[in-house]
Amino acid sequence: MMLKTEGKNWIRNLRIKWISFYLIGMASIALAIALVLSFIGIYLLHFSPWLFAVVFPVVLGILLYIKPIWKINENDISRFINNRYPELEESAHLLLQNQADLSLLQQLQRNKIENIITTLAQPKEPVKKLYSGLVILLAGLLLSFGVTQIPLRKSVFLKDREKADQTQPIKENIPAEISAFNVTIIPPAYTQKAGRKQKQFTITAETGARINWNIETNIGIRKLKLIFNNSETVPLKALNAAHTQWTFGKTVQKSGFYQLDLDGRKSDLYQMEVIPDLPVNIKITQPKQHTTIDIGQPQKINLKVLLTDDYGINDAFISATMASGKGEGVSFTEKKLSFDKNFGNRKSISLEKLIDLKSLGMKPGDELYFFIKAMDNHGQSSRSDVYFVSIADTAELMSLAGMTNGVNLVPEYFRSERQIIIDTEKLLKEQSSIPVQTFKNRSNDIGIDQKLLRLRYGQFLSEENETEIGGDHDDHDEHAAHKVEDEKFGDVTNIMDKYAHKHDIAEDATFFEPEIKAQLKAVLTEMWNAELRLRTYKPQEALPYEYKALRLLKDLQQKSRAYVAKTTVKTAALKPEKRLSGELDKITQPVQKMSFEQKEKRIATLKIALARLENRKTGKKFTAQDQFILNQTEKYMIGAAADHPATYLNALSSLRKLSTNKNPIISDIDQVQQAIQKMISTEIPKPLMQHAAPASALYQNYFKNLNKTDR
Template sequence: MRSSEGKYWIEGLRRRWIFSDAVKAFCFAATAAIISATVAMHFLGTGWKAFVLIFLLLFAGISAWMKYWNISSAQVSRFVDDQFPEVEQSSWLVLEPEENLSLLQRLQADRVNKVLSAKKISDAPWKQLVGPVLVLVAAIALSYGLSFISQSNRSITDSITEKNAGMPVVKENIPAEVSGFVITITPPAYTGKQARSQQQFSLTAETGSMVKWAIKTSLPVQSMVLLLNDNESVPLKSADNKSTWSASRLIAKSGFYQIVLNGKKSDYYQMEVTPDLPVAIRITNPAQHSTIDIGQPQQIDLKVLLNDDYGITDASISATMASGKGEAVSFKEKKIALQTNIHNQRSIQISQRILLRELGMKPGDELYFYINAKDNHGQLSRSDTYFVSIQDTTELMSLAGIDNGVNLVPEYFRSQRQLIMDTEKLLKEKAGMSEEEFKNKSNNLGIDQKMLRLRYGKFLGEEEETNIGGGHADEKEGKHAEGKDEHGHEAEQHAEAVEFGNTQAIMDQYAHKHDTSEDATFFEPELKAQLKATLNEMWTAELRLRTYEPQQALPFEYKALRLLKDLQQKSRAYVAKTTFKTSPIKPEKRLTGELKEVNGVQTSRSGGAGNKSVTVLKATLAMLENKKEGLPAMPGDLGVLLQAQQQLSAAASNTPAKYLDALKSTKKVLALWKNGNPQARDIAAMQKGLSLLIGAELAVPVQLSARSSELTKSYFKQLNRMQ
């Protein structure tokens, strides 16, 4: 009996190869998944769930490609023959049963057993893992580095943004008496932002921020005041030495301010307030008006995106279900919770499925819903109202109201209802009939649907089947469908081949024709479009019936019927019931002729003050243009400039970013108007601000000349003669 050490030795090596290949597949899959997930997180903001999904898919794919579990002992023996010359290419002998070997082979097998038992199992499977493990470690390091850099960049960007908020475009003009100052901005607590300090007078703050000014002067001053928007004074308090001043103010709106030291005003400084907007709600699915047709699942796949400046604290769905008709309509309100955790996030994506049956809705009911959301400042916002209705088959199949009013739709249009009933009957009887009989009946229903569709086509000016429901024609179907399948696919391909290269067909797409069959109808464009949509639904139903799929044809048949009933309602002439309530009549005042309490029609002319202000601004622009040309100043120019400055000051208090530069330049122009020459850049900046205030003038109507009036009278006189 020969020993089996060699066989066990080869089997152990095989298990090592299988395990090492599995580890190799794991390393490659994990490397690719880590890199993909890191990129997705950095650019798309996805979570680590994407890593798990990508890893599982890649590991399964790589394993299926490598098939390491199929490594056989014969393959391992060939590796042993190549790596160990001592076995003399005979390692396979230890794997064969002893009864299958000759005497010399048994002797050689014993020799191989002795050689292998004296050797350690090869480490070659472990050596091949060095590369994949190093690649995996590098991918982990790269992912960590990118995450760290991204987080650092985000922190640096946020800190720079907060630090440099409100940085002026140009260098500020600081009063000479001021030796140093610090402005501290403390945002409201709900924003989650820390207090920040800056050494600039122009500032940008969140709504409701507390702003503190701390100003030091080189010499003691008697008084220091902050003049806000040229109409509000905020005194600064000083210590005993009169050189350190401070004041605090809650900022609620944008504007500008000046520092007044001992009655001397400084330059203008901007105060920009960032408003806290309510939650922005965006519903991407469903559409604002949607109908659930027959055969569709009675559910809503809701997709909502919520965004807020500082955080969202609550969101919900307010739904109202309406059921019944006429005076028996009942409404039921319900608040539906969103299936997501809201913990003061700034952005939330919501995907939620709402089952209408669980809300107690049935065919014919309607659902009205909107989204409510609240931010961490308590501001409420709501979306538009969305409407979802479930189509009622009973209403569609009913004949009530068909003979009321004036019906412009032909009587045979209502045969679509009979087609639906025949299709449902065919589906019920399918189990008790043969396949051939079922196909014949389904095909016959398709023929009936085709005939009904052709009748509709006549009301669109189409006397034959051309361009109805996909461009099939009777003549082409009769000529080319013989010997082919019964759906006319070959004829359709032939029609496309004929149209290719047809000059007349290309010209028909762009030519303006007055005798087209489609326009030779009595339908309005809206009714015509709905009738075309009905033809498309009928064509799809016919296709399903012709291909022996009546179950799939039912939704299209129901939709065609719904469009038909809607078309009937639109074409019906009726007078709606209306009620009118008059105000009560006082008998004592009737027929007295007293008109003192009757006010005549008054036309408000608010444009007078506006025209006056525009006149002042235009005069100021003309004066500035004369000043640029070197003309001397007139005595009344200063008063006009002061009026223009008042208007610029009022505009800058509302939108400082737009008009504050012009107001600063106006101050400089006024200082040098009489006894100096203002700089050209100040005049240009002032002109720009005045032009923005004037805006685009509307065209003013002018009276026609006498000659034009006579021509107009003659024209209307000729028109009267022609009638």
């Protein structure tokens, strides 16, 4: 009897092996894909490490959905081995059937293949699937390891590049008298950078850095000077009697250029770029700049701030001002709130603080104004914009005070929304003492009142009926038909329709400003939310929407308070000994300096210089007048190079070559012209007279029809 079931067991074991190996292979493939995606998300996109726990089951589920391997049954296996092994004579399925149900011929065939199947080798497809899955997993592990190295390699590359930029010498023209030199740059303490030496005169240093020049000449020099920005000349100190070793130190605060003067022989111009220390950048991601806390909302705000600085953050705090009262009785209270976090001179830090408005002493109707102030390790301070948080005052909303002041948008409508709130609160108080059906009927009735009020407010946006609320007219075909007809001259209505087209957008037929239109739309939205909950017998949930609609309506009328950061002006202390002395010699008439003519002269000179340089390209020589223009241009370019040496320093060197060389190089002329064009492009464009009137199209149409009538 064991022989009769051995073939069936062989097929069953193959199915189990097939499914198991395939599942392991799919899990390996899913693991490889999940590892690569997770490592990319974690190391490159800075996602949470828990990303893998989400990605792996999702990928595995997708693979199993595409290939549901567990659905393979023994009949599928029998068909597979029939195709694979011809010696089974397409009869493997007989091994799975009950022998009593087989015919005599089928029983003989079954006994025949029962002896054959046990001698067959297991197929290699399941093992191949297992091996392929493991290979993909190994590739995924290697690729994931490579992803982890990208930030490290990038950091090393940036450091090597920065180091190369600092140490790789720039090609410079060094005077022949100088045999050796070095420049030592000592950054200020706030940068937390070490000092460095370089073998080049072109300098890139931090603001406030100490620069020391050590120069050695091959011959004795009587005087060695440094000329900064063509205006400041400082002598170097000789360290020996032979006057071959020189030194000088200077603290730099701004960019510019300088050159060496060796006994009257001047060197090329060398760039001196100063990297400024920027203040702390403050980015508030939460909350919004204007936040109103309505009824039912927690009176707390979650503040999230991101601070970044180029060298380090020293401190940051919240400056908060609370406003209470209204009218002339407004009082302001200032408080300083700390983040309770150690900054540790970090360059980037995320801060978060939950501000409890109740703990600050705020009540409904009060407002909070706050901003973030941060200091870097250099003592620079920066502050964010002012953010506003207000708590809605339900008592003030329900009062009728101030309804007749300011912009009056149909005061009885305000009373209607107020009455809806009163009816809703009364219904909630009586809910426990009235039948359920009565409660539902009254809630539905209040919802109908809310709907009617919403429709009445929709008229302000030219929404004449319920179907038009939030929608547009669909009558463009009608307008298209009118365009086909001939316009009758003198028909004022047709002319106004053509240029106004007041039915394309219903809101454009109103006289309200866009901001008021937007707030009216918000009112309709809140009324719709309240109506929805009232009609579904949820008046408790409708109440916050009703209060918010009333608050928005009151905001449309007027603002009860305007915040001023400082109510007093700080002035210098008076000197008692100077008061009532009668000395007026220090008081002079105000003088207004006009630099317009000087600026016009500068631009005119630069434009003339462009033309003279263009003439020089054709072979013409500079005249005495041309030389004077170039000298004036050089003065202007010196000032530009002092402010932006990286942009204008090479052009200044080329301009000096053009002034001395008889055979100029075209590339020098091109470089100078490009720099002059950049200097001219900073000119502010002048206002021009408008040639056509705004309504010229209407005038032209009028005269066109007038001519037709005359004919």
